[in-house]
Amino acid sequence: MTPVEPCRLVLQGSFCYLCRKIIIMFTVIGIMFGGIAIGYLLRKVELLQKIGKPISYTILLLLFLLGISVGANEAIVSNLTTLGGQAFLLALAGTLGSVLAAWGVYHFFFKERRRE
Numbered sequence: 001m002t003p004v005e006p007c008r009l010v011l012q013g014s015f016c017y018l019c020r021k022i023i024i025m026f027t028v029i030g031i032m033f034g035g036i037a038i039g040y041l042l043r044k045v046e047l048l049q050k051i052g053k054p055i056s057y058t059i060l061l062l063l064f065l066l067g068i069s070v071g072a073n074e075a076i077v078s079n080l081t082t083l084g085g086q087a088f089l090l091a092l093a094g095t096l097g098s099v100l101a102a103w104g105v106y107h108f109f110f111k112e113r114r115r116e
Contacts, residue, residue: 042048070076076083 039048
């Protein structure tokens with residue numbers, strides 16, 4: 001077997017595809033943790049206490065715009081039955097797995113045993 005050649009971070013003056021994706025991922029995670037830290041430090045500021053509703057409306061607007069983007073994408077719309085079926089199966093499997101796990105945790109850890 002020949003060993004896999006390691007990724008050279010710079011290929012022809014630009015990052016390789018995988019390295020770009022990793023950098024983007026850590027940037028997003030860093031921004032999120034930065035927001036958490038700033039929110040923690042400013043948690044007693046009265047303005048931040050009242051910002052929950054506007055954030056919820058903004059998230060709803062973003063979801064609506066995402067729906068418009070998906071609806072305008074021909075590739076997604078033409079494969080909607082396949083993608084929808086796969087999404088349904090994934091959601092069903094995730095839900096059933098969660099219900100079974102919750103039942104197991106309840107049964108083994110929280111259910112009172114009858115003393116005979």
